[in-house]
């Protein structure tokens with residue numbers, strides 16, 4: 001069984017075991033059928049050689065508590081054959097096994113050996129987590145209940161451009177926060193001070209606004225950090241101020257403001273389908289968590305069907321104690337965005353027997 005047990009670690013301890021717990025339905029089903037289960041995963045990015053910082057030992061210990069008797073192989077990425085999708089590595093992986101299950105939704109956008117290799121040689125199936133993720137996320141593309149409101153944050157327009165385009169093709173409104181909103185605001189002519197900015201994306205943002213301005217919603221106010229201030233270090237000083245969308249020189253926008261948070265919240269409350277990916281600001285710094293908290297709370301409170309992409313937004317939900325209040329928290333960050341963009345992933349194509357290198 002390929003799982004995605006790439007969990008966040010802090011000082012060698014598992015900071016959040018969601019990805020391990022999420023695989024339990026599949027593991028328990030397999031054990032219930034009398035299968036002997038060996039799981040495998042990558043952890044971090046050890047670059048093709050053993051590195052004790054990325055040992056799966058903490059994961060193995062947690063798995064032994066949650067699913068006694070299930071074996072876990074050492075980090076797949078200790079071998080360069082994993083990321084290279086080397087046929088010899090695939091052959092070693094499947095040796096001695098009768099069947100393969102992919103429940104590694106969060107890694108199924110990677111055409112790596114353990115994802116696309118085994119289905120070419122063994123009877124193979126999707127695990128329950130993978131199947132549910134695909135159902136929910138593809139459902140957003142095909143028949144969302146309307147209005148469908150999507151909220152995107154994160155630092156770069158360039159990273160999210162394809163998903164912005166895909167969401168504009170299906171959502172009724174796309175609310176933009178996070179660092180990437182400043183390139184959009186700059187495209188509208190606002191002065192953005194020292195905020196994050198991608199100069200080469202301004203033209204793209206301008207065309208998106210021209211074409212979809214009625215459905216693209218930008219913040220109307222900003223929480224900004226003044227000259228001399230540092231993120232995560234309140235003791236460094238620097239004023240924090242709420243401003244409109246024009247920032248004085250030297251000021252850095254680091255969260256959506258209270259007016260925008262209320263506006264985004266109203267739109268989320270009226271939605272019948274919500275997809276949220278990416279924080280609205282630097283929520284790890286308590287001075288700039290309000291926008292992300294307000295969006296998380298609105299997503300938790302709305303009666304619409306709610307889906308939250310993995311990674312930072314899932315971490316924010318957990319930080320605010322709201323993870324149990326949404327319909328689906330994806331275990332995939334990159335994978336959930338790529339599935340929304342493309343409608344398919346290498347790991348899914350491989351299970352259908354349609355993978356071609």
Ligand code: 3PG
Pocket residue numbers: 004006044045106107110333334
């Ligand atoms: C993730 O956490 O994004 C997945 O486990 C994939 O990991 P990767 O981005 O290192 O391929």
Ligand code: MG
Pocket residue numbers: 333334
């Ligand atoms: Mg990733």
